[in-house]
Amino acid sequence: MLVGPLFLFILFTFFIPIGDMLFRSVENSIVTDILPRSTKLLADWDSTTNELPSEAVFAAMVADIKEGRKARTITRVGQRLNYEAPGMSSLFRSSARKTKRMKEGPYKPALIKAHKRWGKVETWKVIKQFIPKYTAGYFLAAVDAKQELNGDIVRLGDEKRIYIDLFWRTLRLSLIITALTLILGFPIAYLMAILPTKSSNLLLIFVLLPFWTSLLVRTTAWIALLQQQGVINELLVFVGLVGTDNRPQMIHNEFGAIVAMTHILLPFMVLPLFSVMKTIPKSYVRAAVSLGAHPWAAFWKVYFPGTIPGIGAGAILVFILAIGYYITPELVGGTTGTFISNRIAHHISSSLNWGLAAALGVILLGIVVALYLLYDKIVGIDNMKLG
Amino acid sequence: MKLTRNLAVAVIGAASFAVAGSAAAETELVVVSWGGAYSASQQNAYHAPYMKANPGIKIINDDSAPEAVAKLRAMNEVGKVTWDLVDAVASDAMRLCDEGLALPIDADKDLAPAPDGTPASKDFGDLLVSECFIPQIVYSTTFGYRTDKVKSKPTSVCDVFDLKKIPGKRSLEKKPINNFEWALLCDGVAPDKIYDVMGSDGGVDRALKKLGTIKDQVIWWTKGAQTPQLLADGEVVMGSTYNGRLFSLIEEEKQPVAMLWDWQVFDLDGWIIPKGTKNLEAVKKFVRYATDTQRLADQAKFISYGPARKSSAPMVSKHAKLGIDMKPHMPTDPNNAKNTLLFNYEFWADNQDDFTERFEAWLAKK
Known part of the structure; x- marks a missing residue:
């Protein structure tokens, strides 16, 4: 009873903030939070066929980017994905500017025209890979490894191990x-x-x-x-x-x-x-x-x-x-x-x-x-x- | 009895003084900056005259700019922003703007026009690199060398990579930005192809290989004050840092150091208004005053960074204490700006994380 105040003090100023910080090492809800429509559709997309997702996914992506641009959150998702695949940051930033003019479909050619990376299957695979709310990606990076797009966990090349x-x-x-x-x-x-x-x-x-x-x-x-x-x-x-x-x-x-x-x-x-x-x-x-x-x-x-x-x-x-x-x-x-x-x-x-x-x-x-x-x-x- | 009365008078006096004091300083603006000579130049050129003209405003300087992005992010997460104006380099300003942590500004509405009536958006021109960014200065990262310790005078940035011409230690910043550009340039890449080569397969390896030729002669710095110190101690014969730091080393501290302006890399520094400031109106008023043509020119009296407005350039005069003409010390002076690079914001926003890991892994290996 007498240690109560100290216990509460330590709980609120030490354990909770540290726990919150440590939780970030696996937390990954940002992708689904900012791209709700397209990630929902992407979950059903079969990435093994090496074909681009359907027009519906593209349309959903344009809608997500438009909304993310208004809420000023869209580049955050770009930054998050940029940790996994360099280039995602500019992909989202420049696309966000260009989607403003996309009033009606078909969105597939329009988005690919806005940035050619949208026409690459790898881009969509990266997004699909980071749909889950929790990720091991940060821990893998912390031990010089990464998960390939096909799911294999591999060590990074010698020039990146640190x-x-x-x-x-x-x-x-x-x-x-x-x-x-x-x-x-x-x-x-x-x-x-x-x-x-x-x-x-x-x-x-x-x-x-x-x-x-x-x-x-x-x-x-x-x-x-x-x-x-x-x-x-x-x-x-x-x-x-x-x-x-x-x-x-x-x-x-x-x-x-x-x-x-x-x-x-x-x-x-x-x-x-x-x-x-x-x-x-x-x-x-x-x-x-x-x-x-x-x-x-x-x-x-x-x-x-x-x-x-x-x-x-x-x-x-x-x-x-x-x-x-x-x-x-x-x-x-x-x-x-x-x-x-x-x-x-x-x-x-x-x-x-x-x-x-x-x-x-x-x-x-x-x-x-x-x-x-x-x-x-x-x-x-x-x-x-x-x- | 008398004592208590005296005490009571003193207490009442002190209390009324405190009340008067708080009435005089109604609004406190917290302005975040980089510390050292840079904060001092802002205080002299902007803060002091503004507080004199507006007794209701008290400007508090906070030297947290080096951690500003991380701190602003944290402040935003807990929903309590205690800053009103934050100094940031252009790339950080863009990042803060992207993340929604900085407020967008309307240059023509929020910033004063030039004395001849040119609207602010034209006067600042290309330097308005982001809709949240309020540019103040153009600075450059460039080299200084010890005039008494080099075997022969360096004339080109590639002399940094030439251990025969200039033996001895040199200091470089501990990050890939700028170093990769210089390495590729000196490896024979045409200036306009630097980013094409760097972004292509093997580009990073090529830059690292070139840096590898001098690796064991490099001291890597992380703080802007390190190179001036290393030069003053004679620990290095040449080193890169911000041009204003070298100016004060050469002109204020009279060290035997000279500038090597060749292929200096320009970058911008300015302000952003953080989202969540409680004094938006007051801070906008201050910004309008502090970024007008005269004020930006005034800052150059205290530090050798170029004012961000075109209309300020002709008004740059003499150093406030040394009395020397500041124009030849500006990075933008035609004599200094023969070969220059401009920080490529887009390229580095994409590649910084990846290249930094490569660079760090390379550094860690013998």
Whole structure:
């Protein structure tokens, strides 16, 4: 009862909007909504004969286009179908202008005269293929496949494959970043845990300081440091390690994305580690050593197992944040360091193919949930501790 | 006791001030723009003088134009449009118009005639590319190069593809538009055949192959400010961006950079009135004022983009702060516009999605 308000808040501001967005990955009522008459007739058309639909279908199409033009919706259907077959966008836009003058039949020659694509069976097959209210088209596109007009599902040609590679890259880079934050963060957290409070507080401020700096500033700072005319390259040239003409490329690629994101996500690893280490009594290690254990063995066998809940919490936090990261790879990732989220953002804000963006989002969400369950199975989620 | 009375006076005073304040600013117009020097030029040329002349109007600038299409679509779906005027490039304006998210305008009724009486539809001419589009400026995407870092001075856009003549990194926009045109042009395609070749089988492969000759020397940009920054840092020896950005890099920041105008690609930027605006009358009045001949010419005092009206061109004068003559810096100046391309809206509306996927897949491969 007491969680009621929060539950409702989350329901309305989080689950419902996200559910609505995810639903777009299969939703496809636009074709029948805007072309109601012609799609009804097209459903009965036998596309295997390779003959154009009848005059009645053409007449219905002209009526649909006329009405869609008045309601200013006709180009939306063109845009939707353009995702599947390039050229549909201009087909509907230019036909819409010309149908104005079509007062009476026969409509078949008139429409073909308006745009020659109406005389091609493929055009009608594409429309027929997207009559169903739900489509797998977006999901297929999200895994580099498409459904042919005869119903077969095929992989796209090599020159068009992009998303599966991007998913793998996103996972691979996120794992590397998680591992690096652990390697770098563990000693700092350990130092903070064993030092007296006064000096550990100072260290804590150094860890938190980047948190209070804008994300964009931190990312841009890495550009200034790593670029070819940047601080690090100048230094390398100055001490004579590299010649001035073959300065290494350290930004606008995978390396730059890994470095910048490791730095930005480091606090998310250090803080859970630190809070868990704080609770491990120092006397454990002392007891182990006084009982004859080698200091290394004492650390490894006694201290380290106690930190595992912190490692689990930090790793899962960093990994999940990394997998959906957007602005840093966009700015420093170049072409080899971009993530799947950059493509999702592209489809949301630039190409406006929200269905495909939603399908990519669903897959990404699925991967995260699957990894979470895997983690739960191997490490156990009850073991995780944030502090 | 005295204290409370003083407090009460202060509160009443503040309240009446607030009431007076709200009475003075009755209508708030939210105008969406691109930010940076561009928003500033609009504020100086249009917003400030208009607010001065009309105390009842307050114009609020919102720098959301880069996401405007997606945001307008979302606003429309929830049925709450909070913008009154939106800056958009021509292709986006056409798309918004197609989707019914922008209101159509009647150029001769809604826009002011030229000072000599020429109706607006004639004065803007071909630039009225869509019935919803209110053109403001002509801009171009073109190249700038570091005068102190190039081996020899580039004279043609094809020097971008010539690593022997001009070694070093170059920056190009991370999308197929413009790059495909330049690649095919420099691969020997006649200028008037570019779109025939690009649309034919193997056309995209040909463009990508040409771009492939310089692929490992390219830094791809996504934001207009990136190329000026890369040029200033010496990270690239040449790069494409919007001509106004290069102008401020060269003339305002005095960097050793020069323009390469060869085969610049013209595009238009302007306004659309979003469907669902609550201040239609007020915004139409503002648009009529802001797009008259004088105002469009005034904007060119602050940024080097060409005014969209024919009648404004002779009135382009000197830069407001630098005092230099702006005419030679306009993309439309005859000396700069010897070889030009115009953004092909129809072609890209059809092929943008498909070609972008091809381009991205190509980029992702080593």
